[in-house]
Amino acid sequence: MDGNVHLLPQNDMLRALHTIIRDRACTHGSFVFHSRRVIRLLMEAAMNLLPVGKKDVVTPVGATYEGLEITAELCAVSVIRAGDSMELEFRELCPAAPIGKILIQRDKQTKLPRLYYSHLPPDIADRHVLLLEPMLATAGSALAAIGVLVEAGVPEEAVIMINFLSSPEGLRRVHAERPGVRIVTSSIEEGLNEHAFLLPGIGDFGDRFFGTADAGARR
16 A cells, blocks of 8 residues: 555554444444544544644743644545544544535446535635545545545645545555545455445444444445
């Protein structure tokens, strides 16, 4: 993978969290609680990619601390509906930052992603954007969402896409078509099955997070 893919450290804690939330027997409450822990790690890792400048402060004991501050104006854009699951962690870290919305669904006839709705901050072209899209499988919807941002004036290099799970195929496609976009993910999966579902996968993230999953549907 290219240098624009930032994979969370694959330590024992992260693997334990994935073990809980990937389990088909995981309860809704447990899924939300433990996936939010991973989302927080993803959000912190994404913010570590933002530009910074030097800032010195005086400590309570009168000494000078040579520090840093984030210099970028920031916003998030969630891809409805699964991306909405990441908004709370972003809001806790950046309570004053705006959040935009994009709704993209696959057209039943053409099988291609189709934009149904977008509402973005009016000054989004001047901001760095965290694009919230938990699942990166074929990358069709993700690329369509990135296209909406670029059309609104956001440079590729100012887009950081946050994925819970990513497929190697999806990562390669984003790199080929939008090489400036950076991606933060907690797992690079083995690949996609014949139905374009991630393997070993996690199921439909949005349905499991929001409690609308069909107990008989296993992806």
